[in-house]
Amino acid sequence: MELKQINDHCFYFKGAVNIGYIKSEEEGILIDAGLDDSAIKKVLKQLDEKNWPLTHLFITHAHADHFGGAAYLKKKRSVKVYAPELESAIINYPKLEPIYLQNGNNPYKQLRNKFVEGKPVLIDQTCSDGSFKIGSIDVTLHNVSGHSYHMLALQMNDVLYAADSYFDEKTLNKHNIPYIIDGLETINTLEKLLTIDVKGAVPGHGDYEENFKSTVEKNIKYHQTVEEELLKIISREESTPIEKVIAEFCKHCGVKIENLTSWALYRTAVSAYIKKVVEDGQVEMTFEDNYLSLKRM
Template sequence: MHLKQINENVFVIQSRTINLGLIVQDKECIVIDTGLDKTSGQMVYNLINEMGLQLQAIINTHGHADHFGGNQRLVKLTNAPVYSSAWEINFLKSPMLEPFSLFCGVNPPQILKNKFYMAPSSPGEDIFCNKDFINTWGLEIVPLPGHTLGMIGIIKNDVFFVGDAYFCKNVLDKHPVPFLVDVDALIETLAMLKDKYDCYYQINSHQGIYSTSQNARQIIDFNINRIEEIYNVLEKNLDKGLKTSEELVKAALEYVKVECRTYLVYHLIIVTVNAYLASLLDKDIVEPVIRNNILYWSKVSKM
């Protein structure tokens, strides 16, 4: 882990998998996200211990395993409380909810019950019900739905930790169909991040530290464009006639020039395409059609 100081009170802990936040007041600190597993949690503990700091709380931006996998270890070592939004706390306390939701709401197979999708369980409290904590630490908590339904961002001293609201170009080159669960909410979140919050730094969880609002706006635009491109690809394919969900996944992958060979990655893309279909369905742009016991999607005809 590498510690990067942003200003007097705010640091970024750059781990192998994600950027974690460290906020310091006197000899006390809070941590934003804890990484993938107990090893990450132990490394965070060792780091703050070397700095002579006492951990007062953990804030999780959202309930994905790579963001709270170190919680259990840190809580065991420090007894620190854990905060997130009410929705995300469900995933912290019942971590099988992540693979459960990815696998269509049924008992997930063992292949999905790994540390990348199912972290050790963690306690959790609704941060929005803990105003004294927020005020004591001088934080602003901002809802950032889209990547998950209840993701939050944290602002401290002109530094905005935005979780997985958007991804840097290197990450999008590697994962060109970015995971999301609510495409319309994510577009609104990105527009808000671009136009409303003019913090000097925006820290995204995967490789992104943006030191000017202009730099952040550029990468946000890149993310918005990718979302709109996938949206357009799906609509154009549906213009050609009935399509199954799998055919639409194929169309999205072909557009970004990716040949997916990994089931776990493929399954994330299925979920993402379903999120686009949910948006199209809610807008009466598409409708489900069942023929020969096969579910297809069709453009709604405009009379």
């Protein structure tokens, strides 16, 4: 976790998942807490060496790679923890993630791992979008849902901590099918990011960029391409069971599913794109022989 400085107040620890840091004289806010104890320990070590303050933790969304280290942090330090409404419920009861990933069933034990189930953390205060005060530091929170239900990006003056609202190019290409839970909200959020007036942004995965809006544009194009390819698969037959569409689409994208976690994540992501094309009227849902199926309009 290499510490990177953006300006006098804004920093981030660069890792597979970035951890943001905002500092004033007496207060320090971490933005997200990394995947596990080891990630947050590296951050604490560096803050301690510099004797920099740590008083608050803001969790952007309830994905284990962003809050998995929070339980350790809360045990070791007296920090006040903030998270968005709804996301807070999952952070308090992280078993909810494998539950929803498995269609509401009590999850298989293979789905109860640190990548989809962080350690529980009690949130001190939930928040929503708008102007907000963390300690004495003024920030603006932006609802950037689409990748998660109520993810919030945090703006401090002219720097945006964008969470997973967009991905850098490397991350986009690595996952082939980016993880989202709602295709329409994802696009609306990306378009909203283009209107936020800041000097630069740091995503949850990737580097701080002043020119982040061109990366956001690339994200929009990427999602549009995914949608076009998905529509081609749905158009192959008169109607196709949704599970077959998901499997065929993963194959088309070069994804080879070999465990329950990746099955659950890809299934959710492809379903999010399917939801979009159903909601915008390009595809119809039908029931054929008890299969939920998709039909091109």
